Amino acid sequence: MKGTLPAATVERLPRYLRCLEMLAPSRVTISSKELARLSNLNAAGVRKDLSYLGSFGMRGVGYHVDELAARIRRTLGMTEDRTVVVIGIGNLGSALANYGGFGNRGFRIVGLYDADPAKVGRKAGGITIRPIERLAKDAETTDIAVGIIATPAKAAQGVAALLSEAGVPSILNFAPTVLNVPDGIHLRQVDVATELQILGFYMAGRNRTGGASHPDDPG
Amino acid sequence: MKGTLPAATVERLPRYLRCLEMLAPSRVTISSKELARLSNLNAAGVRKDLSYLGSFGMRGVGYHVDELAARIRRTLGMTEDRTVVVIGIGNLGSALANYGGFGNRGFRIVGLYDADPAKVGRKAGGITIRPIERLAKDAETTDIAVGIIATPAKAAQGVAALLSEAGVPSILNFAPTVLNVPDGIHLRQVDVATELQILGFYMAGRNRTGGASHPDDPG
DNA sequence: TAGATTGTTAATCGATTAACAATC
DNA sequence: TAGATTGTTAATCGATTAACAATC
Incomplete structure (x- = not known):
C-alpha cells in the first residue's frame, strides 16, 4: 500500500x-x-x-x-498541531492573521513579526506583532513548523535566510520574488502576479496560438 | 519557432x-x-x-x-492593457486593491464589488466599492479581462457563474473552494490552506515516507 | 583557433487514463 | 445473479534532461 x-x-x-x-x-x-x-x-x-x-x-x-x-x-498531517508564524504584517499579513481557515486544518498562528517599529506592539487577529529581531530567539523556545513570508519583495530573501537559520523547515512565500533556500527546506510560492500572467497567456493565446486551451487548473 | x-x-x-x-x-x-x-x-x-x-x-x-x-x-500579453475586477472586499480584497504590482504587469483594476451594503460606497485603493448587482450591467459597457474572487467560500460559486455569464473570460479564485466554470473559461486557484496542507505532507513525511523530498516548487 | 553556449535530438522519467478482471 | 465499482495493469502522453553538433 x-x-x-x-x-x-x-x-x-x-x-x-x-x-x-x-x-x-x-x-x-x-x-x-x-x-x-x-x-x-x-x-x-x-x-x-x-x-x-x-x-x-x-x-x-x-x-x-x-x-x-x-x-x-x-x-496531510492535518491531525497534528502545526505552528505558523507570519512575517510582514501589511495588508496581506493582516488578512492572513485574521483568516479563520487555519485552525480547522491543523495550523495555528503563534507569532506575527514585522520590521517596522510603528507596527510592533499592535495587534492583528488577536496576536501582538513582535519585532523581527526576536524571531530567532523565539524559535529557540517555540517550535515553528511554517514561516509565511508576507513582506515586500526586497525583504523576502533575508527573511527566508532568517527562517532557515532558525530551523523552520517550511516556508510559504507570498512576496513577489524568487527565493533560494538551503536543501531540505520546503518552499512553496503563492504569487498573484504570476497567476495573472499565466491567465494572460491564455487570453492572448486567442490571437496568437490558435487552439491553445488552458490546462486543468492545478490545486 | x-x-x-x-x-x-x-x-x-x-x-x-x-x-x-x-x-x-x-x-x-x-x-x-x-x-x-x-x-x-x-x-x-x-x-x-x-x-x-x-x-x-x-x-x-x-x-x-x-x-x-x-x-x-x-x-504573456503583458504589453496589453488588461482590466481586472475584484469581488469581495474583505481583508484580502482590500489587500489586492492596494497591491501596486498589477500596473507594471499590464493589469489594471477597474472595479471593486461587494454584496455587503455597508461596504458599498467606501473606497479601497482609491476605487469606490460598487454593489455586486451592478457587475453584469457594468460588464456590458466595460471590457473585463479577469475577475478575481475574494469572497467567502460559500459565495464563490455564485460569483463565478455571474462572471461567466457576464462574459468575463478568466477567473482567479482566492476563495477556499472548488469551482466549476463553463468550458472555455480560464480558471486558476490560489489557496493558502491547500499550500499549507501540501507543506504539511512533506513535514509529516519525515516520520512516514522515509526519503520523501519535496518537488521543485512550481511557479 | 579555442572556449563558450545555443538549439535540438533522443533517452528517460513521471503522470494520465482507458480497459478490465476482481469482487462487493 | 446482474449491476456497479474498485484496484491495477499497460498503453499513452507529456515533461525533463543529458548529450552534442552547430556556431558565435
Missing part, C-alpha cells in the same frame, strides 16, 4: 478533501466517478490517487466518505 | 521574468546556465522553454537580457 506519494497526487489531496467537505452530512459513500466529477478530474486518476492511501474502497459501492476524509487528513 | 506552448513552459515564464528583473540594469546578456541557477531550474530546460519564444540566443554568448524580457512580456 505505501511508500512515497507522487507529487501530483499530494497536490490533489486537498482538492478531494474540499469536495468531501462540501457533501451533505447525511452522505455515506461516494464513488470515484462522482468525486471525479466534483473535482474536475478523471475517475481512473482519482482511484489511483486514493489507492496510495490504502485499499479501502468497496467494490460496487464506492468509498466511505468519513474514512476517506480521515485518511486524507492524516496523510 | 511557434505553435502553442507546453503548459509547464507557460508556468515558468513569469519566473524567468522575475529573475531577469532582479539583474543589475548594466547587465547585457545572460546564459541559460546562469538563468537556470537563478531560477532553480535545469539549464537544458531553460533553453528548451526559451526556444518556444523563437531562436534568438547567441551561441557562445547567451541571451540578450532586454530582448528576452521583452519576448516573455509579449508572450
Whole structure:
C-alpha cells in the first residue's frame, strides 16, 4: 500500500478533501466517478490517487466518505498541531492573521513579526506583532513548523535566510520574488502576479496560438 | 519557432521574468546556465522553454537580457492593457486593491464589488466599492479581462457563474473552494490552506515516507 | 583557433487514463 | 445473479534532461 506519494497526487489531496467537505452530512459513500466529477478530474486518476492511501474502497459501492476524509487528513498531517508564524504584517499579513481557515486544518498562528517599529506592539487577529529581531530567539523556545513570508519583495530573501537559520523547515512565500533556500527546506510560492500572467497567456493565446486551451487548473 | 506552448513552459515564464528583473540594469546578456541557477531550474530546460519564444540566443554568448524580457512580456500579453475586477472586499480584497504590482504587469483594476451594503460606497485603493448587482450591467459597457474572487467560500460559486455569464473570460479564485466554470473559461486557484496542507505532507513525511523530498516548487 | 553556449535530438522519467478482471 | 465499482495493469502522453553538433 505505501511508500512515497507522487507529487501530483499530494497536490490533489486537498482538492478531494474540499469536495468531501462540501457533501451533505447525511452522505455515506461516494464513488470515484462522482468525486471525479466534483473535482474536475478523471475517475481512473482519482482511484489511483486514493489507492496510495490504502485499499479501502468497496467494490460496487464506492468509498466511505468519513474514512476517506480521515485518511486524507492524516496523510496531510492535518491531525497534528502545526505552528505558523507570519512575517510582514501589511495588508496581506493582516488578512492572513485574521483568516479563520487555519485552525480547522491543523495550523495555528503563534507569532506575527514585522520590521517596522510603528507596527510592533499592535495587534492583528488577536496576536501582538513582535519585532523581527526576536524571531530567532523565539524559535529557540517555540517550535515553528511554517514561516509565511508576507513582506515586500526586497525583504523576502533575508527573511527566508532568517527562517532557515532558525530551523523552520517550511516556508510559504507570498512576496513577489524568487527565493533560494538551503536543501531540505520546503518552499512553496503563492504569487498573484504570476497567476495573472499565466491567465494572460491564455487570453492572448486567442490571437496568437490558435487552439491553445488552458490546462486543468492545478490545486 | 511557434505553435502553442507546453503548459509547464507557460508556468515558468513569469519566473524567468522575475529573475531577469532582479539583474543589475548594466547587465547585457545572460546564459541559460546562469538563468537556470537563478531560477532553480535545469539549464537544458531553460533553453528548451526559451526556444518556444523563437531562436534568438547567441551561441557562445547567451541571451540578450532586454530582448528576452521583452519576448516573455509579449508572450504573456503583458504589453496589453488588461482590466481586472475584484469581488469581495474583505481583508484580502482590500489587500489586492492596494497591491501596486498589477500596473507594471499590464493589469489594471477597474472595479471593486461587494454584496455587503455597508461596504458599498467606501473606497479601497482609491476605487469606490460598487454593489455586486451592478457587475453584469457594468460588464456590458466595460471590457473585463479577469475577475478575481475574494469572497467567502460559500459565495464563490455564485460569483463565478455571474462572471461567466457576464462574459468575463478568466477567473482567479482566492476563495477556499472548488469551482466549476463553463468550458472555455480560464480558471486558476490560489489557496493558502491547500499550500499549507501540501507543506504539511512533506513535514509529516519525515516520520512516514522515509526519503520523501519535496518537488521543485512550481511557479 | 579555442572556449563558450545555443538549439535540438533522443533517452528517460513521471503522470494520465482507458480497459478490465476482481469482487462487493 | 446482474449491476456497479474498485484496484491495477499497460498503453499513452507529456515533461525533463543529458548529450552534442552547430556556431558565435
